[in-house]
Amino acid sequence: MPSEYYIEKNRVLPPSQDFQFLLKEGLRYIEKLGSKFWTDYNAHDPGITILDVLCYAITDLGYRSDFAIKDLLTNKKGLIENKTFFSASNIFTNAPLTETDFRKLLIDIEGVANAWLLATKKEVDAYGYFVPNESEAKLYINKLEDKLSLKSTNKKISL
Numbered sequence: 001m002p003s004e005y006y007i008e009k010n011r012v013l014p015p016s017q018d019f020q021f022l023l024k025e026g027l028r029y030i031e032k033l034g035s036k037f038w039t040d041y042n043a044h045d046p047g048i049t050i051l052d053v054l055c056y057a058i059t060d061l062g063y064r065s066d067f068a069i070k071d072l073l074t075n076k077k078g079l080i081e082n083k084t085f086f087s088a089s090n091i092f093t094n095a096p097l098t099e100t101d102f103r104k105l106l107i108d109i110e111g112v113a114n115a116w117l118l119a120t121k122k123e124v125d126a127y128g129y130f131v132p133n134e135s136e137a138k139l140y141i142n143k144l145e146d147k148l149s150l151k152s153t154n155k156k157i158s159l
Helices: 019-034 046-064 071-072 100-109
Strands: 120-124 131-132 141-142 145-148
Touching: 019 046
Parallel strands: none
Antiparallel strands: 120 131, 141 145
8 A cells, every 4th residue: 555645735843843933033033132233134134144044954953853862873673783872881981090989999899888998008007907197298398390299308599
């Protein structure tokens, strides 16, 4: 049974696909906002030509966005062939940088409920645990190089 294809005479389009509606709305806004400076609303005016192009672009986007997403991403067989999507392990970085990143990495391991990271010295205390570093590191001003340093610079400045 052959299907008949035709365009309805009195079809109703959504506003995003109706060129005439968008053109009328655009002209209404132009008249409302620029009536003191803009008096030529005819088709030969460059501003109206720009409005025509803008309305056409909106109708094209309205038409394309009306498709189902599965139709846009798949072929006729319903498969995505061109590797459009990447797995999370390929997209997201997997190299922790901060202390919080390392905590999250450890907590993601099955069986680990919580984890705290603590910088330690190589010394061991009486209980066999490593001795933690001091909570604050001393910073020194290196006036010769105009920067902060973790090491004391006892160099004299001669003027």
